Amino acid sequence: xxxxxxxxxxxxxxxxxxxxxxxxxxxxxxxxxxxxxxxxxxxxxxxxxxxxxxxxxxxxxxxxxxxxxxxxxxxxxxxxxxxxxxxxxxxxxxxxxxxxxxxxxxxxxxxxxxxxxxxxxxxxxxxxxxxxxxxxxxxxxxxxxxxxxxxxxxxxxxxxxxxxxxxxxxxxxxxxxxxxxxxxxxxxxxxxxxxxxxxxxxxxxxxxxxxxxxxxxxxxxxxxxxxxxxxxxxxxxxxxxxxxxxxxxxxxxxxxxxxxxxxxxxxxxxxxxxxxxxxxxxxxxxxxxxxxxxxxxxxxxxxxxxxxxxxxxxxxxxxxxxxxxxxxxxxxxxxxxxxxxxxxxxxxxxxxxxxxxxxxxxxxxxxxxxxxxxxxxxxxxxxxxxxxxxxxxxxxxxxxxxxxxxxxxxxxxxxxxxxxxxxxxxxxxxxxxxxxxxxxxxxxxxxxxxxxxxxxxxxxxxxxxxxxxxxx
Numbered sequence: 001x002x003x004x005x006x007x008x009x010x011x012x013x014x015x016x017x018x019x020x021x022x023x024x025x026x027x028x029x030x031x032x033x034x035x036x037x038x039x040x041x042x043x044x045x046x047x048x049x050x051x052x053x054x055x056x057x058x059x060x061x062x063x064x065x066x067x068x069x070x071x072x073x074x075x076x077x078x079x080x081x082x083x084x085x086x087x088x089x090x091x092x093x094x095x096x097x098x099x100x101x102x103x104x105x106x107x108x109x110x111x112x113x114x115x116x117x118x119x120x121x122x123x124x125x126x127x128x129x130x131x132x133x134x135x136x137x138x139x140x141x142x143x144x145x146x147x148x149x150x151x152x153x154x155x156x157x158x159x160x161x162x163x164x165x166x167x168x169x170x171x172x173x174x175x176x177x178x179x180x181x182x183x184x185x186x187x188x189x190x191x192x193x194x195x196x197x198x199x200x201x202x203x204x205x206x207x208x209x210x211x212x213x214x215x216x217x218x219x220x221x222x223x224x225x226x227x228x229x230x231x232x233x234x235x236x237x238x239x240x241x242x243x244x245x246x247x248x249x250x251x252x253x254x255x256x257x258x259x260x261x262x263x264x265x266x267x268x269x270x271x272x273x274x275x276x277x278x279x280x281x282x283x284x285x286x287x288x289x290x291x292x293x294x295x296x297x298x299x300x301x302x303x304x305x306x307x308x309x310x311x312x313x314x315x316x317x318x319x320x321x322x323x324x325x326x327x328x329x330x331x332x333x334x335x336x337x338x339x340x341x342x343x344x345x346x347x348x349x350x351x352x353x354x355x356x357x358x359x360x361x362x363x364x365x366x367x368x369x370x371x372x373x374x375x376x377x378x379x380x381x382x383x384x385x386x387x388x389x390x391x392x393x394x395x396x397x398x399x400x401x402x403x404x405x406x407x408x409x410x411x412x413x414x415x416x417x418x419x420x421x422x423x424x425x426x427x428x429x430x431x432x433x434x435x436x437x438x439x440x441x442x443x444x445x446x447x448x449x450x451x452x453x454x455x456x457x458x459x460x461x462x463x464x465x466x467x468x469x470x471x472x
Contacts, residue, residue: 037096037097037098038097041098043098043339043343044098044130044131045089047137049080049084051133054230059219061225062219062222064119065119069113072110073110073114073116073117076106089101099130103117103118120210120212120219120221121209122212122213122243124212124331125209125243128208128209129208129209131338131342136204136205139197139252140201142197142259142346142349143194145350146197149356150191150471151471152357152360153184153186153187153360154464154471156179156183156361157187157460159180160178160179160367162178163179163180164177164370164371164443164446165177165179165374166377173376175445176374176380176442176443177455178446179367180460180464181459183360184463184464187467189262191470193262200251200252203248204251206227206232206234206235207227207230207234207235208243209230210226213330214239214244215240243330243331244327244329246323246338249320249342250317253316253341256317256345257314259353260309260313260348260352261310263306263309263310263353264306264309267303267306267356268307270300270303270359270363271307278373280366280370281366282364282366283359284362286362287300287301287303287359288300302355303359306352309349312348315341316342317345319337319341320337323337323338371442374442375441378411378416380439380440380441381403381417382445383439383440383444384417385400386399386439387439391435392432406420409428
């Protein structure tokens with residue numbers, strides 16, 4: 001993809017480059033090898049056809065080309081689309097990219113009239129609009145995939161809104177929570193991820209078509225018409241910026257990287273939860289694999305692969321950032337390297353989102369194991385401290401100290417806090433009464449967390465209802 005604002009590009013049966021009028025010889029084979037991009041940018045064919053149709057109709061409406069020529073071009077583009085859809089389109093390396101491949105084929109189908117399509121257009125604004133359309137579509141698809149994952153999480157969270165499990169800090173037992181509450185944390189994360197893609201889409205929804213090579217066009221074009229035809233809010237306001245910028249892709253890749261990070265964290269928890277040491281969940285054969293040597297193994301490979309995808313996606317963001325960081329305005333051939341990392345990142349993200357939604361629907365929690373673990377590690381210690389504050393009007397720091405002494409005593413005896421006798425509690429703080437035992441169970445601990453967004457099952461169900469309505 002290089003500068004090309006010629007109104008009548010030339011081609012011949014021997015594959016003469018579309019920009020060949022300035023050149024008397026073909027590129028060296030190595031130049032052709034490094035220059036050609038049709039191997040990957042063929043993915044833009046639908047966007048290229050959409051942009052070409054919008055451009056042709058605008059040129060007709062503005063009287064830049066005749067209605068006869070415009071209709072012939074549109075007819076030819078329909079034939080090109082049929083070939084692309086049927087898999088019979090003749091992709092050829094000598095035409096470098098998807099734009100020139102389509103234009104060359106159009107010329108073969110309808111003759112010299114095809115050359116009028118490129119009036120008032122450059123490959124610079126052509127690729128800018130094609131790529132922007134592709135990234136916009138990718139953002140829309142990703143939002144849909146995120147919402148599908150959220151719905152899978154909501155279904156599991158609703159079923160297990162009461163199921164106790166340990167909540168962790170530093171991967172150490174901290175306070176009891178419910179499995180539903182834990183899953184709802186990811187519903188929130190993925191909701192923010194969807195919001196980032198929506199925000200990115202809003203900012204990228206300006207149409208660069210009509211900026212031409214870099215300075216705009218001397219023809220009486222109507223950029224608002226092409227922008228509207230392609231679903232953009234408005235045309236871009238600066239022709240240099242229009243063909244130079246790839247920040248829309250960078251922003252989308254940033255959102256993808258954050259999403260991948262959230263997926264990786266959930267994948268890591270699935271890996272942990274399926275180990276016998278945790279034993280919190282089981283996955284069926286659909287999302288696990290075995291070992292070639294150890295017959296007993298059932299490995300959560302889907303989760304592990306999702307966990308690894310963040311490297312590929314973050315790498316794509318880094319790749320494009322490095323490509324763009326030192327480029328002067330306007331277009332440079334370096335920008336041909338913008339597509340592969342973006343395509344790869346969204347391919348990896350789509351597969352990860354679909355696989356994660358599948359795993360969430362597939363998993364079965366072991367509620368007995370989770371409930372047993374919910375009381376481990378003196379997880380109700382904070383509840384004891386809170387009881388001392390509420391019942392004995394003790395300053396929290398003093399209550400913290402008393403609770404720490406109780407934990408130390410229980411640890412020394414090899415028992416839980418709830419197993420200490422009232423006499424043992426009163427040796428530490430004489431005012432403690434039998435009422436303290438009511439707060440020392442994991443179920444009571446979780447149920448007491450009634451603050452907005454807390455782990456109490458009633459609160460969890462309220463958040464589930466909110467999200468179900470929002471996603472409906």
